[in-house]
Amino acid sequence: MNKIAEKAVALLQEGHTLVLGYEEGDRAPRPFFCRQAEEAQHLVLDERCTANLAVYLTKPELMGKGRVAVFAITSSLRAIAQLTAENQLQLENLTILTLTAEQEIKTFATLEEIRSYLSEVPYELSDTEKALDEKLSAMTREERWKYWINEFSRCIKCYACRAACPMCYCTRCITEVNRPQWISPWPSPLPNMEWQINRVMHLVGRCIGCGACGRACPVGIPVDYLSKKMLQDLSEEFGYVPGQAMQDGNALSTFKPDDKENFIH
Amino acid sequence: MEKPNIYLPYLMKIAKITEEAPGVKTFQLHFQDPEAEKAFTFKAGQFGEYSDFGEGESTFCIASSPTRKGYIECTFRAAGRVTSGLASLEEGQTMGFRGPFGNTFPMDEWKGKNLVFVAGGIALPPMRCVICNALDTRENFKDITIVYGAKSVDDLVYKDELKEWGERPDVNLVATVDPGGETPDWKGEIGFVPTVLEKAAPSPENTIAIVCGPPIMIKFTFPVLEKLGFKDENIYTTLENRMKCGVGKCGRCNVGKLYVCKDGPVFTKAQLRDIPAEEY
């Protein structure tokens, strides 16, 4: 058994009812709910693990009543930090572990410890993401509009983007409100774009840039780019770093009388 | 009249609106097309999809009896988008109707038997259809007992009919309200429907029981009927799943290998044994 599996067995013996991690999948490791010691041998944790497990931490029917341990990759740590800041997680009931760059298992006890660890891990775009950013930034507004309308003509409104996002935990999503019907239930290019714009706006100051939404999209629309672009703007305007506390409160939900209003003409 | 497009509603004029209870209305509907009106038939137990054009469709039973020609009636509570839209319509305005859908109460098989109707709250509408049908063909049936209750006196629906039924010598009406729901001049029973049913103790001998109500009422009524000796094949109820198409295609009401909109909504308690209970 690898050291992850050994640790999982120990955690279960200590009384954890669930160890959330990854097991081998068809193309890449997939989420795995380890509840018995015999299952621990399936656990893996390496750079091929990309799914954001934090999405399961806010589902009470999966977490149950006992103590839960989670093997978190960096993006999951960011999500856990943000969810804790939003009062969605009680860290006292969670054992959060990660595998450091030195292949050591590290356990976190507090939000400060997670944030301190994350401050050493830079948030960066991948090369493909940088290439897409360059390509889109070089376009005119009209060209960019055409690009996105074309992309969103392929969207089938499966909501995999929403389902995969750890921050989309609302028990009643805006898509489920029908008075008024904010989000069109059927796919159509402009309403599909409206849905994504809405999602980005609901993620301002909350998105931690894990890219789960883009990976989840079955038709390959780079929806994560939109939120990552928003993160760039937040970084420039508000000094936002995913997973870290915002200096003066959450960007979109905090108001101060002396906020700049120079964008109002 | 067969419509080539099963999703296209008949246009209906709202002829009469009755305020039954807080939030509950009955609409009397006339077909705008006289040919459609002439050709339209249905049987007790069937339902329709009622449209408020601009909001959508909602599923209600046809609450009037097929013995009454020239109109159909539906009773609903304003609870969501479509029902709130319908509730804001006025007499003379137009709405839509698709139907009749679903199976029926086998009233032919009940000839010569006693009938016991048990209903609660807003679940009286599906029963009203079959009660009126039975009363319009009264000679076909032996004793008729109706046990009906609601949260409070105000919440009783079809207040005029209840009075009518109560005054008939050939009907035994037991009306009840939940404890605390009575008014000073309430002359009926006070108690939950299953309790009142047990007290009324109708005999299972040559009797069909028809039960409609919210899941919680059914849950407590079935054991009472069992205790009284009713066989599962002689207990009828209607299921109410979320529906959209009404014609067994959209998948929403699929429970086990049945579609509630096609194989139901009328089921006997015996048939329900084959359907996973947690799915409705």
Place this chain on the structure above:
Amino acid sequence: MEKRYISKEGLSRWFKALLAGGKRVYAPVRNNDKVDFKPVRSLDEVADDYVQTTQSAKSTVFPRAEVLFSYQKENGITTLNDFDPATVPETVVWKIHPCDAVGFIPLSQIFNEGYEDILYKTHLEKTTLVSFSCSHADSFCFCTSVQGGPGETTGSDIQLTSLPDGGALVEILTPKGEALVQLSAESFEAPKEDEDKAQYLADVPIYFQLDEIRNKLKDAFNSDIWKKQSERCLGCGACAFVCPTCACFDIQENPKGSQGQRIRCWDSCGFSLFTQHTSGHNPRAVQSQRWRQRILHKFSYMPDRINIFGCTGCGRCSRACPVDMNIREHLTSLVK
């Protein structure tokens, strides 16, 4: 069934003839690493060197969004404009796999059972399916476990088997297929007696016995396997939407002032709101119940009700799933 041979040049001529007749031709088109059905204007646009398209071709007969009728309200009078079958174009679906063509059969059963769905019926009547047998498969494919195969012709109007010379063996299976052939009859040559289709077919191992699955499912309703299998399921609609046989739909209103449309669009039993009553009561409130419904519906309820399974082994759901819910794996583990 009639056999023919068509050369590479013949294929090109025939394809042009299909387009010239004014038909809408849908074919697999590559977009980065995804291949999907799109209207095409030339054979060059058609993708090759892929195992499976992301989505099925069901949108040609069961569109993602479709207007059932439209209404106008003016001066107290409401008028309805019905669906007009004449507005549905003649369509050819080019180069679908046998698993997709077979998928049209359960779809048709659902829409034809009992009440006839005129929209579906019109679309199907005007659609011709030209399938290509499969020379490649991957680990997600399991057609041979569900009564199908890489060279299965059921459901197709014409089936082609690509040959190394760029041509193809042709099987004309229905009158619709024959009508399509007649658009360029001279492109078709006598069958090649020495060519055997079987040698060009992919090898798709059989992973489970369908009867075993069906028997197991008869008593599986209360099993705790559903909870275990569905733990990582996120409850999105990807699997249902890419599936060739999933037909669940929603009916919604599209009001624009005093007029509007009633629209039918795809829905999924995997969504949390699918069975929720207006009262808030939800018979399938947790994902394990919804996952169970998906499997039981396709492999138990459908065969019981209309004598047909709701799965063609195309593997799309498994490929599309963000968390690797592999249906072949789940089914195999049911009978292990």
